[in-house]
Amino acid sequence: AQSSVTLFGVIDVAARYTKANGQNVKQLTNDGSSSSRFGVRGVEDLGGGLKAGFWLESALSADTGTAGDTTTNKFWNRRASVSLMGDFGEVRLGRGKTSTRLVVDDFDVYSTTGLGDVTRVYNTLGSSIQTINRADNLAQYFLPGDLGGAYGSFDVAAGEGAVGAKSYGGRLGWKDSAINVAAGYQSTEGVATAKFKQLSLGASYDFGMAKVSGLWTQLKFNSLKQNIYTIGAVVPVTTAGSVLAQFSDAETNSTADRVAGTAGDAKFYTVGYLHNLSKRTSVYTTASLIDNSGLAAFKVQGNAVNSARGGRSGGLDVGIKHSF
Amino acid sequence: AQSSVTLFGVIDVAARYTKANGQNVKQLTNDGSSSSRFGVRGVEDLGGGLKAGFWLESALSADTGTAGDTTTNKFWNRRASVSLMGDFGEVRLGRGKTSTRLVVDDFDVYSTTGLGDVTRVYNTLGSSIQTINRADNLAQYFLPGDLGGAYGSFDVAAGEGAVGAKSYGGRLGWKDSAINVAAGYQSTEGVATAKFKQLSLGASYDFGMAKVSGLWTQLKFNSLKQNIYTIGAVVPVTTAGSVLAQFSDAETNSTADRVAGTAGDAKFYTVGYLHNLSKRTSVYTTASLIDNSGLAAFKVQGNAVNSARGGRSGGLDVGIKHSF
């Protein structure tokens, strides 16, 4: 069983201007198009169709040199897992991204990254959940890759007594060369053991001149509810360049709207351009605007200035990303 | 002098159930059979029989993504060292495992890891020593490898003014294909400059149908004393699978027994099974029970619940480990 260890990563740095509430911030920042990371992974062939694998992945901020999640003190915060793989699919144990979030990543034109990250208008509705993106103590099962286009994964996270950490969920999808459809659902124990429930349905179709994506997410906690409707498109304009555009409409129900901390109506507009210098290196520019209503105060990524309630938050960046 | 840098590591994840004092905890946890780690090491041939080498090794928790020792903020907490090697042996400088602990590792059937880790019933007797496993500021000398089976190492740790950090110690052993015997001794300055003294004697013999190990450790601090007697066996049951069993009897003297914080009589039972899927990947299960007496309150690894004084702590896990 020969060792095969691969070092990999992404460095994404951008100059960004963001504005809200009459104030602006100029930054050299991070992760405008892809999340910067450093990782090590490998696969071992065990014979008889069985394989073992590991994956360690750490976020990083190239603008300041931090690594991992410095708040929770997790260096390998993006993923730390061991897997057994075979004809049956893959069993994966450790920390990683939840199945439901993968649906959001896949049908958000910006892959939940940078100024266009659709989850900037997602609302955790006061639930204190920790599993909206990644989860600790995760046991995951992935369907095998040869199901005629069908794919899916299911996961359970052991809460180990922490609030907002115990969850189960999954996703099922189907794709061929042009079409991709998927549904994901996750239930997490939030504060007072009430469940935070996420449902996402996504679909995309590649028309050739444009790939159009649609995504509907519903978030629920007790009687509080939010619906986020997103439509986006990637339009190739040259062999190396594409225009990306996306619009989201986020609406909380009247119960949530009454409370400043959970209020959530907003419209979110993003447009950008990505130009590939090679398969591994790209330059990009993105502009986005969140237009809050009522008591909502969402803000675009990296905006150090808070929106006024019902106000706007917007940004523009120009960046470069390099994968290795 | 060609560069030869090797990336290496272990990911060990287990589902574990532990119970004490009428309460139980279910976890996806870490390090049931080997300690998870990520490392980088290399050796340079300097010519004339001389070599230089380095070793950096960081612990990790695949269940949560943490790395190193997050309490003391040491990323390369397992080892960070530079070495000069030659016919004379090896001189090694940096942070690393003490010689005395290597004796305990070698004759503990569970290599001081997981539910069977014998040091769970070791008592530092209120000494506040930091060197029972690894030490900072360590200068070590290792005997060369061609002494007809004899081996050994000696080390001094500079205290640099910290309590429980200044130590000296060593080990001497002899092994051939079936037998291995060793003795280790370490003295560390604990609180009030009193010495914490560790003595370990170990022996193992491979009968073919079973490899049997015995280990005696005596720990002393002022008039407080603990003796731990351990016997264990590894029994190959198939070409790929082995049963591991171990029993320890830990006894503190009457002076230590009077004080809740240092009292330490306990019996420790462990049995498990390890199955190799390849040289690099194994699955395992381990069950262990600590039965405390008097004021003792030892608990098995990973048990978030404290034992009642004189009560029991037990656990069961099933896991997978993968080396790269």
Next chain:
Amino acid sequence: AQSSVTLFGVIDVAARYTKANGQNVKQLTNDGSSSSRFGVRGVEDLGGGLKAGFWLESALSADTGTAGDTTTNKFWNRRASVSLMGDFGEVRLGRGKTSTRLVVDDFDVYSTTGLGDVTRVYNTLGSSIQTINRADNLAQYFLPGDLGGAYGSFDVAAGEGAVGAKSYGGRLGWKDSAINVAAGYQSTEGVATAKFKQLSLGASYDFGMAKVSGLWTQLKFNSLKQNIYTIGAVVPVTTAGSVLAQFSDAETNSTADRVAGTAGDAKFYTVGYLHNLSKRTSVYTTASLIDNSGLAAFKVQGNAVNSARGGRSGGLDVGIKHSF
């Protein structure tokens, strides 16, 4: 575009004795001759003379196992950057060393490391600047390498609202086989938006039997000023060994001299010997003494004991460094 990722690093460990104010400290310490580090870097050829590159570099202390800057919680504290390179030179974005510091590094015989580090007598004059060595949010431009010996770089650091973080600067130099001359200048916004200004002029000439370096640095903040005059030499004594000697005279103006926190007259003497066991591995010894005047209380690197005002601080170390 083939991936080419290189792991690299340095481990430098030394036994050091330092003394000041009648007290002494014995340590196994770090970075006596080169700064210990662990890094990953790579370059991608984009075609048409264009290249992309990345660089991640983390400090480490082999004596204790810490990594990065544990105070500011930056793992990749030495450098985290992405670059585009071509005939035009290099544009580099991220965290890294400022251009002005590169002049000090180049003409300090000890490359601002260990007991001889010239910046031990540099005075930030109460400005709270953070950019005297490295800077966050740095955009840098480097001249191309084919300008007939001329070289240079220019940089701007976005302050993002932090005190002492917003700076601009650059350096210009010229070198051939024997001579090297350079000038660097940097201006940083310190407390109360007053500017901290650094000017360094350096020159070196390799006479064959000795390479002699001279460096003048002037630091200014409001009406406070410090001049540091340094002269050093590297004298090859065998094919593998060199003697390094350096003297600095640091003088603050009368305004700074009146205040204990900024007072700064001192003379700094260093002498050492470096012996290469190979291109990658060396042993060394260094002795240094700082002789403070007036209210100055500079101390040599790693001295845990503070100098008395106007007193002396000195040290001696013996170490080994290994690059990979």
